[in-house]
Amino acid sequence: MEIPRHWRLKQQRYGLVGEICPHCEARIFPPRDVCPECGGEAKTAFAFSGRGEVYSHTTIYQAPSGYDDTAPYTVALVKLAEGPVVTAQLTDLGTQPVEIGMPVEMVTRRLRSDGDERGILVYGYKFRPVLK
Amino acid sequence: MSEIVIAGIGQTSVGEHWDISLRELAFHAVQAAMRDAEGLQPQALYVGNMLAPNLSRQAHLGVLLADFCGLKGIEAATLEAGGASGGAALRQGYLAVASGYVQTALVVGVEKFTDQIGSEIDSAMATITDSDFEAVQGLTPTAQAALLMRRYMHEFDVPNGGFSGFALNAHAHAVGNKSAMFQKLIKLETYQNADVVSDPLNIFDIAPFADGAAAVLITRTDLLPPNFPHPLVRIAGSASATDTLALHDRHDPLWFQSADLSAARALQQAGIQVHDLSLFEYYDAYSIYAALSLEACHLAERGQGWRFDLDASRMPCATMGGLKARGNPGGASGVYQAVEATLQLRGSAGVLQVSQAKYALIQCLGGPASTAVSHVLQRLN
Numbered sequence: 001m002e003i004p005r006h007w008r009l010k011q012q013r014y015g016l017v018g019e020i021c022p023h024c025e026a027r028i029f030p031p032r033d034v035c036p037e038c039g040g041e042a043k044t045a046f047a048f049s050g051r052g053e054v055y056s057h058t059t060i061y062q063a064p065s066g067y068d069d070t071a072p073y074t075v076a077l078v079k080l081a082e083g084p085v086v087t088a089q090l091t092d093l094g095t096q097p098v099e100i101g102m103p104v105e106m107v108t109r110r111l112r113s114d115g116d117e118r119g120i121l122v123y124g125y126k127f128r129p130v131l132k
Numbered sequence: 133m134s135e136i137v138i139a140g141i142g143q144t145s146v147g148e149h150w151d152i153s154l155r156e157l158a159f160h161a162v163q164a165a166m167r168d169a170e171g172l173q174p175q176a177l178y179v180g181n182m183l184a185p186n187l188s189r190q191a192h193l194g195v196l197l198a199d200f201c202g203l204k205g206i207e208a209a210t211l212e213a214g215g216a217s218g219g220a221a222l223r224q225g226y227l228a229v230a231s232g233y234v235q236t237a238l239v240v241g242v243e244k245f246t247d248q249i250g251s252e253i254d255s256a257m258a259t260i261t262d263s264d265f266e267a268v269q270g271l272t273p274t275a276q277a278a279l280l281m282r283r284y285m286h287e288f289d290v291p292n293g294g295f296s297g298f299a300l301n302a303h304a305h306a307v308g309n310k311s312a313m314f315q316k317l318i319k320l321e322t323y324q325n326a327d328v329v330s331d332p333l334n335i336f337d338i339a340p341f342a343d344g345a346a347a348v349l350i351t352r353t354d355l356l357p358p359n360f361p362h363p364l365v366r367i368a369g370s371a372s373a374t375d376t377l378a379l380h381d382r383h384d385p386l387w388f389q390s391a392d393l394s395a396a397r398a399l400q401q402a403g404i405q406v407h408d409l410s411l412f413e414y415y416d417a418y419s420i421y422a423a424l425s426l427e428a429c430h431l432a433e434r435g436q437g438w439r440f441d442l443d444a445s446r447m448p449c450a451t452m453g454g455l456k457a458r459g460n461p462g463g464a465s466g467v468y469q470a471v472e473a474t475l476q477l478r479g480s481a482g483v484l485q486v487s488q489a490k491y492a493l494i495q496c497l498g499g500p501a502s503t504a505v506s507h508v509l510q511r512l513n
Contacts, residue, residue, distance in 0.1 A: 009264060030265050036381065056286070058278035058330045060270060064255035067270040075271050077279055077380055085380040087266045100286050111268055124268065 013124035050106030140169025140349035146459030174238035180221030182463030186256035214498025218466025219505025241467030277418035297440035306453025313459030344461030369398030369508035391428035466496035
Protein backbone atom coordinates (compact mmCIF):
# COMPACT_ATOMS: atom_id res chain seq x y z
CA MET A 1 0.00 0.00 0.00
CA GLU A 2 1.34 3.39 -0.89
CA ILE A 3 -1.48 5.75 0.07
CA PRO A 4 0.61 8.67 1.41
CA ARG A 5 2.64 9.12 -1.74
CA HIS A 6 -0.47 9.46 -3.87
CA TRP A 7 -2.44 11.52 -1.31
CA ARG A 8 0.45 13.98 -1.07
CA LEU A 9 0.19 14.72 -4.80
CA LYS A 10 -3.58 15.24 -4.96
CA GLN A 11 -3.33 18.88 -6.03
CA GLN A 12 -1.11 17.95 -8.95
CA ARG A 13 -3.04 14.84 -9.95
CA TYR A 14 -6.52 16.42 -9.79
CA GLY A 15 -5.83 20.10 -10.41
CA LEU A 16 -2.55 20.42 -12.34
CA VAL A 17 -1.30 22.75 -9.62
CA GLY A 18 2.29 23.76 -10.22
CA GLU A 19 4.18 26.93 -9.44
CA ILE A 20 4.96 30.32 -10.87
CA CYS A 21 8.41 31.74 -10.28
CA PRO A 22 8.20 35.12 -8.48
CA HIS A 23 11.50 36.16 -10.09
CA CYS A 24 11.13 35.30 -13.79
CA GLU A 25 7.44 34.33 -14.03
CA ALA A 26 8.24 30.90 -15.47
CA ARG A 27 5.37 28.46 -15.06
CA ILE A 28 6.57 25.23 -13.45
CA PHE A 29 5.02 21.77 -13.50
CA PRO A 30 5.47 19.56 -11.60
CA PRO A 31 6.30 21.84 -8.66
CA ARG A 32 9.98 21.69 -7.74
CA ASP A 33 10.54 24.71 -5.47
CA VAL A 34 13.66 25.80 -7.36
CA CYS A 35 12.91 27.48 -10.69
CA PRO A 36 14.54 25.47 -13.52
CA GLU A 37 14.80 28.67 -15.60
CA CYS A 38 16.48 31.14 -13.22
CA GLY A 39 17.48 29.03 -10.22
CA GLY A 40 15.52 31.22 -7.80
CA GLU A 41 13.24 29.91 -5.10
CA ALA A 42 9.73 29.36 -6.46
CA LYS A 43 6.94 28.29 -4.15
CA THR A 44 3.97 30.32 -5.38
CA ALA A 45 1.17 27.96 -6.42
CA PHE A 46 -0.17 28.24 -9.95
CA ALA A 47 -3.05 26.25 -11.46
CA PHE A 48 -2.59 25.35 -15.10
CA SER A 49 -5.44 25.69 -17.59
CA GLY A 50 -5.20 22.06 -18.66
CA ARG A 51 -4.95 23.04 -22.34
CA GLY A 52 -2.10 21.88 -24.46
CA GLU A 53 -0.99 20.01 -27.55
CA VAL A 54 0.62 16.68 -28.32
CA TYR A 55 4.43 16.92 -28.60
CA SER A 56 4.90 13.19 -29.15
CA HIS A 57 2.95 9.99 -28.54
CA THR A 58 3.15 6.21 -28.55
CA THR A 59 1.08 3.17 -27.64
CA ILE A 60 1.97 0.74 -24.87
CA TYR A 61 0.92 -2.87 -25.44
CA GLN A 62 3.18 -4.48 -22.84
CA ALA A 63 2.22 -2.64 -19.66
CA PRO A 64 3.64 -2.72 -16.12
CA SER A 65 1.62 -4.49 -13.44
CA GLY A 66 -1.23 -2.26 -12.27
CA TYR A 67 -1.76 -1.07 -15.84
CA ASP A 68 -2.16 -4.36 -17.72
CA ASP A 69 -5.95 -4.34 -17.63
CA THR A 70 -6.10 -1.07 -19.59
CA ALA A 71 -3.45 -1.98 -22.20
CA PRO A 72 -3.08 -1.05 -24.96
CA TYR A 73 -3.09 2.63 -24.04
CA THR A 74 -1.62 5.80 -25.55
CA VAL A 75 0.89 7.95 -23.70
CA ALA A 76 2.01 11.35 -24.83
CA LEU A 77 4.26 14.24 -24.04
CA VAL A 78 1.76 17.10 -23.80
CA LYS A 79 3.05 20.64 -24.14
CA LEU A 80 0.86 22.77 -21.89
CA ALA A 81 -0.33 26.17 -23.13
CA GLU A 82 1.67 27.83 -20.34
CA GLY A 83 4.95 26.19 -21.40
CA PRO A 84 5.86 23.05 -19.45
CA VAL A 85 5.57 19.55 -20.91
CA VAL A 86 3.90 16.71 -18.99
CA THR A 87 3.81 12.96 -19.54
CA ALA A 88 0.21 11.75 -19.64
CA GLN A 89 -2.07 9.17 -21.11
CA LEU A 90 -4.45 10.21 -23.86
CA THR A 91 -8.06 9.13 -23.42
CA ASP A 92 -11.48 9.35 -25.06
CA LEU A 93 -9.81 8.99 -28.46
CA GLY A 94 -12.43 6.84 -30.13
CA THR A 95 -11.29 6.18 -33.67
CA GLN A 96 -9.49 9.50 -33.96
CA PRO A 97 -5.85 9.11 -35.00
CA VAL A 98 -3.36 10.89 -32.72
CA GLU A 99 -1.05 13.41 -34.34
CA ILE A 100 1.76 15.65 -33.20
CA GLY A 101 0.30 19.12 -32.65
CA MET A 102 -3.19 17.85 -31.84
CA PRO A 103 -4.92 20.12 -29.26
CA VAL A 104 -5.84 18.31 -26.03
CA GLU A 105 -7.36 19.16 -22.66
CA MET A 106 -7.00 17.68 -19.20
CA VAL A 107 -9.56 15.35 -17.66
CA THR A 108 -9.51 13.22 -14.50
CA ARG A 109 -9.46 9.47 -14.94
CA ARG A 110 -8.34 6.30 -13.19
CA LEU A 111 -4.62 5.77 -13.70
CA ARG A 112 -3.91 2.45 -12.05
CA SER A 113 -5.43 -0.23 -9.88
CA ASP A 114 -3.58 -2.49 -7.49
CA GLY A 115 -5.54 -5.58 -8.41
CA ASP A 116 -7.57 -7.13 -5.62
CA GLU A 117 -10.61 -5.53 -3.99
CA ARG A 118 -8.43 -4.08 -1.21
CA GLY A 119 -5.97 -2.47 -3.63
CA ILE A 120 -6.09 1.29 -4.06
CA LEU A 121 -7.24 3.01 -7.24
CA VAL A 122 -5.05 5.93 -8.29
CA TYR A 123 -6.80 8.77 -10.12
CA GLY A 124 -5.15 11.64 -11.91
CA TYR A 125 -4.86 13.66 -15.09
CA LYS A 126 -5.15 12.34 -18.59
CA PHE A 127 -5.73 14.37 -21.75
CA ARG A 128 -8.43 14.06 -24.39
CA PRO A 129 -8.91 15.71 -27.77
CA VAL A 130 -10.42 19.20 -27.32
CA LEU A 131 -14.20 18.91 -27.65
CA LYS A 132 -15.50 20.89 -30.56
CA MET B 133 54.82 7.41 -13.82
CA SER B 134 52.30 4.87 -12.62
CA GLU B 135 49.14 4.55 -14.71
CA ILE B 136 45.68 3.25 -13.81
CA VAL B 137 44.94 0.17 -15.87
CA ILE B 138 42.40 -2.57 -16.38
CA ALA B 139 44.36 -5.64 -15.33
CA GLY B 140 41.70 -8.31 -15.54
CA ILE B 141 38.44 -8.90 -17.39
CA GLY B 142 35.68 -11.49 -17.17
CA GLN B 143 32.17 -11.94 -18.51
CA THR B 144 29.39 -14.49 -18.64
CA SER B 145 27.38 -15.08 -21.77
CA VAL B 146 24.32 -12.84 -21.97
CA GLY B 147 21.00 -14.66 -22.10
CA GLU B 148 18.29 -16.34 -20.08
CA HIS B 149 20.20 -18.09 -17.29
CA TRP B 150 17.22 -19.68 -15.57
CA ASP B 151 19.43 -22.09 -13.63
CA ILE B 152 21.97 -19.55 -12.34
CA SER B 153 21.29 -17.17 -9.45
CA LEU B 154 22.32 -13.53 -9.18
CA ARG B 155 25.25 -14.35 -6.89
CA GLU B 156 26.50 -17.25 -9.01
CA LEU B 157 26.30 -15.17 -12.17
CA ALA B 158 28.41 -12.42 -10.58
CA PHE B 159 30.86 -14.98 -9.22
CA HIS B 160 31.48 -16.47 -12.67
CA ALA B 161 32.49 -13.05 -14.02
CA VAL B 162 34.60 -12.22 -10.93
CA GLN B 163 36.42 -15.54 -11.06
CA ALA B 164 37.26 -15.05 -14.74
CA ALA B 165 38.51 -11.49 -14.12
CA MET B 166 40.70 -12.51 -11.18
CA ARG B 167 42.26 -15.37 -13.15
CA ASP B 168 42.84 -13.01 -16.05
CA ALA B 169 44.61 -10.59 -13.68
CA GLU B 170 47.10 -13.25 -12.56
CA GLY B 171 45.88 -13.39 -8.99
CA LEU B 172 45.83 -9.69 -8.12
CA GLN B 173 43.80 -9.27 -4.91
CA PRO B 174 41.29 -6.40 -4.63
CA GLN B 175 40.76 -4.32 -1.50
CA ALA B 176 37.40 -2.99 -2.64
CA LEU B 177 34.40 -4.31 -4.60
CA TYR B 178 31.99 -2.00 -6.43
CA VAL B 179 28.84 -3.56 -7.81
CA GLY B 180 26.88 -2.06 -10.70
CA ASN B 181 23.26 -3.17 -10.55
CA MET B 182 19.95 -1.58 -11.47
CA LEU B 183 17.08 -3.73 -10.29
CA ALA B 184 18.02 -6.55 -7.91
CA PRO B 185 15.89 -5.13 -5.06
CA ASN B 186 12.88 -5.26 -7.41
CA LEU B 187 13.62 -8.35 -9.49
CA SER B 188 15.29 -10.62 -6.94
CA ARG B 189 14.14 -8.98 -3.68
CA GLN B 190 17.82 -8.64 -2.88
CA ALA B 191 19.54 -5.42 -1.84
CA HIS B 192 22.93 -5.20 -0.08
CA LEU B 193 24.75 -6.70 -3.07
CA GLY B 194 28.20 -5.47 -1.97
CA VAL B 195 28.49 -7.81 0.97
CA LEU B 196 26.47 -10.55 -0.74
CA LEU B 197 29.01 -10.77 -3.55
CA ALA B 198 32.12 -10.11 -1.44
CA ASP B 199 31.03 -12.95 0.82
CA PHE B 200 30.04 -15.32 -1.99
CA CYS B 201 33.21 -14.62 -4.00
CA GLY B 202 35.46 -15.45 -1.03
CA LEU B 203 36.45 -11.82 -0.44
CA LYS B 204 34.91 -11.35 3.02
CA GLY B 205 36.39 -8.40 4.87
CA ILE B 206 36.94 -6.05 1.91
CA GLU B 207 35.10 -2.80 1.32
CA ALA B 208 31.99 -3.39 -0.85
CA ALA B 209 28.94 -1.41 -2.01
CA THR B 210 26.48 -1.05 -4.89
CA LEU B 211 26.33 1.81 -7.36
CA GLU B 212 22.93 2.38 -8.96
CA ALA B 213 22.28 4.82 -11.81
CA GLY B 214 19.66 3.00 -13.88
CA GLY B 215 21.12 1.60 -17.09
CA ALA B 216 24.33 3.50 -16.34
CA SER B 217 24.95 1.58 -13.11
CA GLY B 218 27.83 -0.41 -14.61
CA GLY B 219 29.54 2.77 -15.75
CA ALA B 220 28.99 4.33 -12.33
CA ALA B 221 30.62 1.31 -10.66
CA LEU B 222 33.52 1.45 -13.11
CA ARG B 223 34.03 5.12 -12.33
CA GLN B 224 33.89 4.40 -8.61
CA GLY B 225 36.61 1.78 -9.05
CA TYR B 226 38.68 4.24 -11.04
CA LEU B 227 38.24 7.02 -8.45
CA ALA B 228 39.15 4.66 -5.62
CA VAL B 229 42.42 3.61 -7.28
CA ALA B 230 43.17 7.17 -8.45
CA SER B 231 42.72 8.44 -4.89
CA GLY B 232 45.49 6.17 -3.64
CA TYR B 233 43.32 4.81 -0.83
CA VAL B 234 42.61 1.60 -2.74
CA GLN B 235 45.36 -0.24 -4.60
CA THR B 236 43.24 -2.66 -6.59
CA ALA B 237 39.49 -2.39 -7.10
CA LEU B 238 37.16 -5.07 -8.39
CA VAL B 239 34.15 -3.84 -10.37
CA VAL B 240 31.34 -6.22 -11.20
CA GLY B 241 28.16 -5.41 -13.12
CA VAL B 242 25.36 -7.90 -12.71
CA GLU B 243 21.69 -8.05 -13.68
CA LYS B 244 19.29 -10.93 -13.22
CA PHE B 245 16.11 -10.26 -15.19
CA THR B 246 14.76 -13.80 -15.30
CA ASP B 247 13.95 -13.91 -11.58
CA GLN B 248 10.69 -12.30 -12.73
CA ILE B 249 8.53 -12.64 -15.82
CA GLY B 250 5.95 -10.53 -17.65
CA SER B 251 4.55 -7.27 -16.35
CA GLU B 252 6.66 -7.43 -13.16
CA ILE B 253 9.76 -6.75 -15.28
CA ASP B 254 8.08 -3.73 -16.92
CA SER B 255 7.04 -2.56 -13.47
CA ALA B 256 10.61 -2.82 -12.20
CA MET B 257 11.98 -1.07 -15.29
CA ALA B 258 9.53 1.79 -14.78
CA THR B 259 11.17 2.57 -11.42
CA ILE B 260 14.11 4.17 -13.24
CA THR B 261 11.74 6.85 -14.59
CA ASP B 262 10.18 9.61 -12.44
CA SER B 263 7.83 7.51 -10.33
CA ASP B 264 5.46 10.35 -9.36
CA PHE B 265 5.09 11.97 -12.78
CA GLU B 266 6.08 9.40 -15.41
CA ALA B 267 5.65 5.83 -14.15
CA VAL B 268 2.30 6.71 -12.57
CA GLN B 269 0.99 7.37 -16.07
CA GLY B 270 1.93 3.85 -17.11
CA LEU B 271 5.07 5.05 -18.89
CA THR B 272 7.96 2.61 -19.36
CA PRO B 273 11.55 3.20 -20.54
CA THR B 274 10.62 1.61 -23.88
CA ALA B 275 7.74 4.07 -24.28
CA GLN B 276 10.10 6.94 -23.44
CA ALA B 277 12.34 5.84 -26.29
CA ALA B 278 9.31 5.59 -28.59
CA LEU B 279 8.25 9.15 -27.69
CA LEU B 280 11.73 10.41 -28.55
CA MET B 281 11.90 8.41 -31.78
CA ARG B 282 8.52 9.69 -33.02
CA ARG B 283 9.49 13.30 -32.33
CA TYR B 284 12.91 12.81 -33.93
CA MET B 285 11.37 11.32 -37.09
CA HIS B 286 8.90 14.23 -37.17
CA GLU B 287 11.54 16.95 -36.80
CA PHE B 288 14.18 15.47 -39.06
CA ASP B 289 11.99 13.83 -41.72
CA VAL B 290 13.26 10.31 -41.12
CA PRO B 291 11.54 7.73 -43.35
CA ASN B 292 10.02 4.55 -41.94
CA GLY B 293 12.78 1.98 -41.51
CA GLY B 294 15.36 4.75 -41.26
CA PHE B 295 16.94 3.34 -38.12
CA SER B 296 17.70 -0.12 -39.57
CA GLY B 297 21.47 0.41 -39.69
CA PHE B 298 21.92 0.05 -35.94
CA ALA B 299 20.38 -3.41 -35.64
CA LEU B 300 22.05 -4.69 -38.82
CA ASN B 301 25.47 -3.52 -37.60
CA ALA B 302 24.97 -4.95 -34.10
CA HIS B 303 23.85 -8.36 -35.32
CA ALA B 304 26.69 -8.55 -37.87
CA HIS B 305 29.21 -8.05 -35.07
CA ALA B 306 27.57 -10.38 -32.56
CA VAL B 307 28.13 -13.29 -34.94
CA GLY B 308 31.77 -13.23 -33.80
CA ASN B 309 31.08 -12.82 -30.08
CA LYS B 310 30.63 -16.07 -28.16
CA SER B 311 29.16 -14.20 -25.20
CA ALA B 312 26.46 -12.52 -27.29
CA MET B 313 22.78 -13.37 -26.99
CA PHE B 314 22.02 -13.25 -30.74
CA GLN B 315 24.97 -14.57 -32.78
CA LYS B 316 22.98 -14.21 -35.94
CA LEU B 317 22.82 -11.83 -38.88
CA ILE B 318 19.56 -10.11 -39.72
CA LYS B 319 18.48 -8.87 -43.13
CA LEU B 320 17.08 -5.48 -43.97
CA GLU B 321 13.73 -7.10 -44.83
CA THR B 322 13.64 -8.69 -41.38
CA TYR B 323 13.95 -5.26 -39.83
CA GLN B 324 11.42 -3.74 -42.19
CA ASN B 325 8.84 -6.46 -41.49
CA ALA B 326 9.37 -6.66 -37.73
CA ASP B 327 6.51 -6.37 -35.27
CA VAL B 328 5.90 -2.97 -33.74
CA VAL B 329 6.36 -2.93 -29.96
CA SER B 330 5.61 0.68 -29.07
CA ASP B 331 5.14 2.66 -32.28
CA PRO B 332 7.38 3.69 -34.01
CA LEU B 333 9.77 1.31 -32.19
CA ASN B 334 9.84 -2.19 -33.63
CA ILE B 335 11.32 -5.25 -31.99
CA PHE B 336 14.71 -4.70 -33.67
CA ASP B 337 14.93 -1.14 -32.35
CA ILE B 338 14.99 -2.55 -28.82
CA ALA B 339 17.85 -4.39 -27.12
CA PRO B 340 16.54 -7.46 -25.29
CA PHE B 341 16.79 -7.48 -21.50
CA ALA B 342 18.79 -10.49 -20.40
CA ASP B 343 20.87 -11.90 -17.55
CA GLY B 344 24.58 -11.28 -17.45
CA ALA B 345 27.59 -10.33 -15.36
CA ALA B 346 30.90 -8.75 -16.28
CA ALA B 347 33.87 -7.82 -14.11
CA VAL B 348 37.11 -5.86 -14.33
CA LEU B 349 40.04 -5.42 -11.95
CA ILE B 350 41.49 -1.92 -11.84
CA THR B 351 44.98 -1.30 -10.47
CA ARG B 352 48.19 0.73 -10.93
CA THR B 353 50.97 -0.34 -13.27
CA ASP B 354 53.50 -0.44 -10.40
CA LEU B 355 51.40 -3.10 -8.65
CA LEU B 356 51.22 -5.51 -11.59
CA PRO B 357 52.89 -8.91 -11.13
CA PRO B 358 56.18 -9.37 -13.00
CA ASN B 359 55.85 -10.66 -16.57
CA PHE B 360 52.22 -9.56 -16.72
CA PRO B 361 50.96 -11.32 -19.85
CA HIS B 362 48.48 -8.81 -21.31
CA PRO B 363 49.00 -5.61 -23.28
CA LEU B 364 48.15 -2.79 -20.89
CA VAL B 365 44.88 -0.87 -21.19
CA ARG B 366 44.83 2.44 -19.37
CA ILE B 367 41.78 4.31 -18.15
CA ALA B 368 42.65 7.61 -19.78
CA GLY B 369 39.42 9.48 -19.07
CA SER B 370 36.45 9.00 -16.77
CA ALA B 371 33.41 11.26 -16.38
CA SER B 372 29.77 11.20 -15.39
CA ALA B 373 27.03 13.76 -15.94
CA THR B 374 23.30 14.17 -15.37
CA ASP B 375 20.30 15.72 -17.13
CA THR B 376 16.74 15.97 -15.80
CA LEU B 377 15.36 12.64 -14.57
CA ALA B 378 12.02 13.11 -16.34
CA LEU B 379 12.08 13.39 -20.11
CA HIS B 380 9.30 16.00 -20.05
CA ASP B 381 11.42 18.44 -18.03
CA ARG B 382 13.85 19.12 -20.90
CA HIS B 383 13.79 22.12 -23.19
CA ASP B 384 15.38 20.06 -25.96
CA PRO B 385 14.57 16.37 -25.47
CA LEU B 386 16.34 15.43 -28.71
CA TRP B 387 19.73 16.52 -27.40
CA PHE B 388 21.40 14.09 -24.96
CA GLN B 389 23.19 16.75 -22.94
CA SER B 390 24.62 14.43 -20.30
CA ALA B 391 26.10 12.23 -23.05
CA ASP B 392 27.69 15.34 -24.57
CA LEU B 393 29.06 16.56 -21.22
CA SER B 394 30.43 13.26 -19.97
CA ALA B 395 32.06 12.34 -23.30
CA ALA B 396 33.62 15.79 -23.63
CA ARG B 397 35.04 15.62 -20.10
CA ALA B 398 36.42 12.10 -20.59
CA LEU B 399 38.00 13.04 -23.93
CA GLN B 400 39.49 16.18 -22.44
CA GLN B 401 41.01 14.22 -19.58
CA ALA B 402 42.47 11.76 -22.09
CA GLY B 403 43.86 14.68 -24.08
CA ILE B 404 42.32 13.57 -27.39
CA GLN B 405 39.65 14.67 -29.86
CA VAL B 406 36.64 12.57 -30.74
CA HIS B 407 38.09 11.73 -34.17
CA ASP B 408 41.20 10.24 -32.52
CA LEU B 409 39.01 7.39 -31.28
CA SER B 410 39.36 3.95 -32.83
CA LEU B 411 35.95 2.74 -31.72
CA PHE B 412 32.84 3.80 -29.82
CA GLU B 413 30.75 1.48 -27.69
CA TYR B 414 27.55 3.48 -27.55
CA TYR B 415 24.46 2.68 -25.50
CA ASP B 416 22.06 1.19 -28.03
CA ALA B 417 19.34 0.01 -25.65
CA TYR B 418 17.13 1.58 -28.34
CA SER B 419 18.25 2.48 -31.86
CA ILE B 420 17.13 6.09 -31.29
CA TYR B 421 19.50 6.29 -28.29
CA ALA B 422 22.42 5.19 -30.48
CA ALA B 423 21.54 7.90 -33.01
CA LEU B 424 21.22 10.58 -30.32
CA SER B 425 24.50 9.42 -28.71
CA LEU B 426 26.37 9.75 -32.02
CA GLU B 427 25.04 13.29 -32.29
CA ALA B 428 25.75 14.17 -28.64
CA CYS B 429 29.34 12.92 -28.98
CA HIS B 430 29.77 14.98 -32.17
CA LEU B 431 30.26 11.92 -34.37
CA ALA B 432 27.20 12.88 -36.43
CA GLU B 433 25.54 16.17 -37.26
CA ARG B 434 22.36 17.09 -35.46
CA GLY B 435 19.45 15.21 -37.04
CA GLN B 436 21.79 12.97 -39.05
CA GLY B 437 22.68 10.30 -36.48
CA TRP B 438 20.10 7.90 -37.93
CA ARG B 439 22.00 7.72 -41.24
CA PHE B 440 24.38 5.30 -39.59
CA ASP B 441 24.50 2.65 -42.31
CA LEU B 442 24.95 5.21 -45.07
CA ASP B 443 28.19 6.61 -43.72
CA ALA B 444 31.03 4.49 -45.12
CA SER B 445 33.74 6.31 -43.17
CA ARG B 446 32.05 6.00 -39.85
CA MET B 447 33.77 4.87 -36.69
CA PRO B 448 33.39 1.21 -35.63
CA CYS B 449 30.54 1.04 -33.12
CA ALA B 450 28.99 -1.78 -31.08
CA THR B 451 32.00 -3.82 -32.13
CA MET B 452 30.93 -6.93 -30.17
CA GLY B 453 27.23 -6.59 -30.93
CA GLY B 454 26.29 -3.73 -28.62
CA LEU B 455 23.28 -4.01 -26.35
CA LYS B 456 21.09 -4.87 -29.31
CA ALA B 457 22.72 -8.18 -30.21
CA ARG B 458 25.02 -8.97 -27.30
CA GLY B 459 21.95 -8.38 -25.13
CA ASN B 460 21.04 -5.71 -22.58
CA PRO B 461 22.08 -6.92 -19.13
CA GLY B 462 20.76 -3.77 -17.40
CA GLY B 463 23.19 -2.37 -14.86
CA ALA B 464 25.94 -4.72 -16.08
CA SER B 465 26.04 -3.08 -19.53
CA GLY B 466 28.69 -0.51 -18.69
CA VAL B 467 31.06 -3.21 -17.41
CA TYR B 468 30.45 -5.35 -20.52
CA GLN B 469 31.46 -2.33 -22.58
CA ALA B 470 34.71 -2.07 -20.58
CA VAL B 471 35.45 -5.78 -21.08
CA GLU B 472 34.75 -5.54 -24.82
CA ALA B 473 36.82 -2.40 -25.33
CA THR B 474 39.67 -3.97 -23.37
CA LEU B 475 39.59 -7.00 -25.67
CA GLN B 476 39.79 -4.64 -28.66
CA LEU B 477 42.66 -2.61 -27.20
CA ARG B 478 44.60 -5.72 -26.20
CA GLY B 479 44.24 -6.96 -29.78
CA SER B 480 42.33 -10.00 -28.50
CA ALA B 481 39.02 -9.45 -30.26
CA GLY B 482 39.51 -12.22 -32.80
CA VAL B 483 37.43 -11.86 -35.96
CA LEU B 484 35.91 -8.69 -34.51
CA GLN B 485 39.27 -6.98 -34.05
CA VAL B 486 39.31 -3.29 -34.98
CA SER B 487 42.69 -2.79 -36.64
CA GLN B 488 45.21 -0.56 -34.87
CA ALA B 489 42.79 0.07 -31.99
CA LYS B 490 44.36 2.66 -29.69
CA TYR B 491 41.55 4.63 -28.05
CA ALA B 492 38.02 3.47 -27.23
CA LEU B 493 35.12 5.53 -25.93
CA ILE B 494 32.56 3.58 -23.91
CA GLN B 495 29.39 5.26 -22.77
CA CYS B 496 26.37 3.99 -20.88
CA LEU B 497 23.11 5.80 -20.19
CA GLY B 498 20.55 5.66 -17.41
CA GLY B 499 17.10 6.24 -18.92
CA PRO B 500 17.04 8.70 -21.85
CA ALA B 501 20.52 9.93 -20.88
CA SER B 502 19.23 11.12 -17.52
CA THR B 503 22.63 9.85 -16.40
CA ALA B 504 25.57 9.31 -18.73
CA VAL B 505 28.91 7.79 -17.80
CA SER B 506 31.79 7.90 -20.28
CA HIS B 507 35.25 6.36 -20.19
CA VAL B 508 38.15 6.61 -22.61
CA LEU B 509 40.36 3.52 -22.63
CA GLN B 510 43.81 3.60 -24.20
CA ARG B 511 46.25 0.92 -25.31
CA LEU B 512 49.64 1.57 -23.69
CA ASN B 513 52.68 0.70 -25.76
